[in-house]
Amino acid sequence: MAGQDPALSTSHPFYDVARHGILQVAGDDRCGRLIVTFSCCRMPPSHELDHQRLLEYLKFTLDQYVENDYSLVYFHHGLHGGNKPSLGWLQSAYKEFDRKYKKNLKALYVVHPTSFIKVLWKLFKPLISHKFGKKVTYCSSLRELREHLQCDQLPIPQEVLRYDEKLRDLHRGLPPPDTKKPPPRPPLPTQQFGVSLQYLRDKNQGALIPPVLRLTVTYLREKGESQRPARARKQLVPAQGVSVHPEHPTGQRLEELEPSRGWPGTERHRHRGSWRGLTGWLPVPTPLC
Known part of the structure; x- marks a missing residue:
């Protein structure tokens, strides 16, 4: 994966957090201070990333360098509603x-800031x-960032x-370039979905x-029938291939059903004649379980 440390081990x-390459340690700035980069575009959707784990990983990484002066570069592009922390x-x-x-922390550079x-x-x-x-320091472009840092040493994401x-x-009035889909992230050791055959x-x-x-299919085949409610397992043979409610006989006219038997509004439709004119004889369907 682009941005992932090749020496990263499972x-x-x-x-689970480091494999995304969100946080990286780069070279030195012009004052000889270590540079740490944070790239929002490499953050996966919120349901795929535990943000508490992300916080612990940030502290785990910075603990190795905070005893000395360092600078932080924050690439804001790529943060959206799908991966934004609360x-x-x-x-x-x-x-x-x-x-x-x-x-x-001697300097914090925010690259491509937005109204957010x-x-x-x-x-x-x-x-x-x-x-x-x-x-x-806010930098609306990489050109402004180069005024403070040597960007050739920075692992700037392609996005x-x-x-x-x-x-x-x-700014020059040219059409935007074609966007390319970023390379897929490496799967987790136990991942079974979203991977190749x-x-x-x-x-x-x-x-x-x-x-x-x-295992799920096997369980459903062996246990599924016995786990269904007795009402759902009861075999009903309706007229004209339609399941009927056990309380009402097949083929009973809708206007003959009393509202107290679970059909509110029947009296109103009987006077209007809408049900009789449209449906005639109407079997009562079995409620879904």
Whole structure:
């Protein structure tokens, strides 16, 4: 996967998060400080990522470097409603990153900020110290980021590069470039869906049907009939191939049914004659179980 550390092993304590390449440690800035990048475009949908695990992974990674000065580059492009963390999570994350992490953070670069960032800034401004606020630099393009950092050393995602190129073309009046689908992320060790047949064959000793699906079908075949309600198992032989309610005989006229027997409004339709004119003899269907 683009952006994934080739040395990343499935034994990594946060492999389920690290495999996406959201957080990466890059080279040094012009002052010799380590650079850490956070790429929103590599965040999967919220139902595929435990945001609490993401927070723990961020702290786990930064713990290795916060004793020295470092800079953080935040690529905002790619954050949308499908993968966006909640405001409560953001507030919790800010509180988790105490003075230990903020002290040696010398610069925070926000690349391609949007109105969402401005709204967040207003919401969290009472919680953010003036000293920390001075460390934040907004860069509306990669060209502005290059004024502060050597971008050749940064692992900038292809999605961010294409988006920046699109912005430049819009300023020049050119049509936007064709977008390409990002490469698929590597599957989890136990993943059975959304993978290739070859992957299933290698993981399941040649079987192509995922074990969970095979076991589910087997269980339904063996136990499903005995688990159905007795009312659903009762065989009813209706007239003209239509199941009927056990309380009413087949072929009884609808207008003959009393409202108290579960047919409210029958009296009204009987006077109007709508049911008789449209349906005539109407069998009563069996309710679904």
